[in-house]
Every structure is written in structure tokens, then in C-alpha cells.
Amino acid sequence: MAKRDFYDVLGVDRNASAEELKKAYRKKAKELHPDRNAENPDAEAQFKEVNEAYDALKDPDKKAAYDRYGHAAFDGGMGAGRGGRPGGFGGNPDFASAFSDVFEDLFGDFVGGGRGNARSRATRGSDLRYNMRISLEEAYSGTRKTIRVPRLSECGSCSGTGAEGGAEPVTCPTCSGMGKVRAQQGFFTVERTCPTCGGSGQIVKNPCKVCTGSGRVEKEASLSVNIPAGVETGTRIRLSGEGEAGLRGGPSGDLYIFVNVADHQIFKRDDLTLYCRVPVSMARAALGGEVEVPTIDGGRSRVKVPAGSQSGRQMRLRGKGMPALRGGGHGDMLIELAVETPVNLTPRQKELLQEFEKLSAENNPESSGFFDKVKGFWDGMKG
DSSP: OOOOOHHHHHTOOTTOOHHHHHHHHHHHHHHHOGGGOTTOTTHHHHHHHHHHHHHHHHSHHHHHHHHHHGGGGGGGGTTOOGGGOOOSTTTOHHHHHHHHHHHHHHHOOSSSSOHHHHHOOOBOOOOEEEEEEEOHHHHHHOEEEEEEEEEEEEOTTTTTSOBGGGOOOEEOTTTTTSSEEEEEETTEEEEEEOTTTTTSSEEOSSBOTTTTTSSEEEEEEEEEEEEOTTOOTTOEEEETTOSOOOBTTOOOOOEEEEEEEOOOSSEEEETTEEEEEEEEEHHHHHHOEEEEEEOTTSOEEEEEEOTTOOTTOEEEETTOSOBOTTSSOBOOEEEEEEEEOOOSOOHHHHHHHHHHHHHTGGGOHHHHHHHHHHHHHHHHHHO
16 A cells, blocks of 8 residues: 555645644644544554655755655655664654654653643742641630741751752752653653652752651741631631741641631520520419520520420521621520429329310410310221
8 A cells, every 4th residue: 555645644735844743743643643543443553654755855965855855855764864873653753752742642751740840949838737626615706826837847957958068959860850850651751760860850869857858857836826716617728838847948828727626515506597496484484484595605695584484485586696707797596495394293283284274285286286186087997
């Protein structure tokens, strides 16, 4: 089968520049790579065809020969590149570079981050997390806490350089400061993290004795944290730059405070609303009256209990709930009545209650209605 014209294979005209050739090659190689075309049996052949075309057209001498003689220029061993080097994936440095770019586009870099990151000398420090437990009263009014956080801080002896006396690190001789080294592995040219400098591009000749060359030492920091009013469990507070120090002058990470509000013995919280369950005697619930209830700000409020109140009845105290985190007023507090049945009765109390029971049959509408429904249910089952 006759070979296709190399320019047609890449989809460019004969006057295409070197940059246009490279761009067309990368596009075609990505489209036709066998790993992305598992269902196409011709993908591997087409991929090799694209590589062959770019190998010939990227080299100026080969391109000139191809433009003059066509495919015959490479018959009978005429495919040597400049200086007698054979063509193929390793013979042309520019071709290897282009193919490496395609490989990274397809599969990503071998060691986290792209080539730009590998050359970066400074690395940002890690973020830290601190779990803080506060009371509901502190969440209501806001507070200021002092915390102690162990973290990696910049070494004062070497000013974070990792070198004795604060000397600057030197360029890694293995990778020439690139942070990566290239190796030919059969079909592919691959990049790996430099084993000498660990990807930083620099090495320390005389490591600092205090930090052993890392540029950081573990210290405990004392920090003052402002907790705004209205926080709830799960609220996250960010302290910029209070995390671990960066490597080789990199910026510090951040410290995140995660707030947990402890349960309260009197109040229960639901967003901005507070609930308070208040027990009342059976007599007070029946006759009505007043009860004194606490509020989260430490105050007291008198609440009127309507006569005939049942367990579960709620009364609202407006503005006595939790404050909104970023302003906007307060929520409400709901008082829920719990009618309490007396226990440990004296003989006289029992006697009075039995007399009361006889006289109050018509004063319990819910009970009367319920037992009327029960009687009807049983009669229906008999029928």
C-alpha cells in the first residue's frame, strides 16, 4: 500500500512553520493514541504514521529531502538525520520533546504537578486543623480563646534555607535545576523526579545542624482566636498563614479552626431557635398561672401558663434565641410545657384525687372523645 503524503497525514500545507507542524503533530498524536482508541484496530498504525511524518518534517534536512524527493528520500538508508544520526523517537531532541509533551497531555505528569511545578524551588506549607469545643453560652455571646498549636516553623538558625549559616542552596548537578530527569524507555521518553534533589532543583551542601537541612523545626505556637457570636457546630474559622512554614521560602499554610458547640443541660438549639422544656404541676396546668424560665443571656422571663394547658404546649419568647452569625438579629426561644404527674402521694392526696376524678369526668374532652371512638371500634368488630 502506497504511503500517504506526510503533510496530508499531519493535516498541514507544505509551507507550515515548525510551530504549526508541532501543534498539528500533538493534536493528531493525542487523537490517535492507541490507549485512547482501544476499539479502533487501525489506531496503532495511524499513530505510527503520524510519528513517522513528524519525524521527517521536523528535521530541516529531512524536510528538505522529502520536499525534493518524496518518500524516496528515505529509501535505502537515506533516512539518517543531521550528523548521520538515525531517525526515530530518540534521534531528534525536538521530536522527543514534542512526544514528551503529548505523553504528559495524555497521562499527566509522573510526579504530582506539571513541569512548571517540578522547577519550583519554594513549596507552600501544609494547612493545619484544630478542633475547638465551646459552650452554648460562648457561642451566644462570642469569645476569645488562646490555643497552643504544634507546627513546623521556619528554622531561625538558617532562616529556612536548610544550609548552615543561612547559605543559599546550589543548583542540583544531576538535573541542572529542572527537578526532573529524562530517560528513554523503548517507545517512550519519560520524565521522573530527580533522585538527587527530590524534585526541588536545588541541593544543600552543608546542612544546618539545627534542622538537619529541612529548613523547618517543630515549635508550639500560642495563638489568640476570636470566636464570633452565633457560631454553631461545624463552623470553620480560617487563620491565614498560621499553618506550617513553607519549604525554601515558600508561603506558610493556613490554620483552620473547627468549632464544636457542647450540648447544654437546659437549652436545645436548632439553628437560631432555642428550646426549653419546662415542667409544670398538674394543678397549675389545669388552673393556669405563671412560671419563671431562664434565658441564654443569664436573665429570667415570666411566662403565663393558660388554664387547661396540656403537655407539649409551646409559648414563644421573641428575640431570646441565638444571634445570627453575621448580624441580622436573634432567633426566638420556645417554651415547651411538660405537665407533671405527682408521685409518692399521701393518703389524703389520694383521697382528694379520687374525689376529683369522680367530679371531673366531663372536664376531660380528649379522654371522652377517645373512648367513644374505642367503643365504636369494638362494636364494629362485633358486627
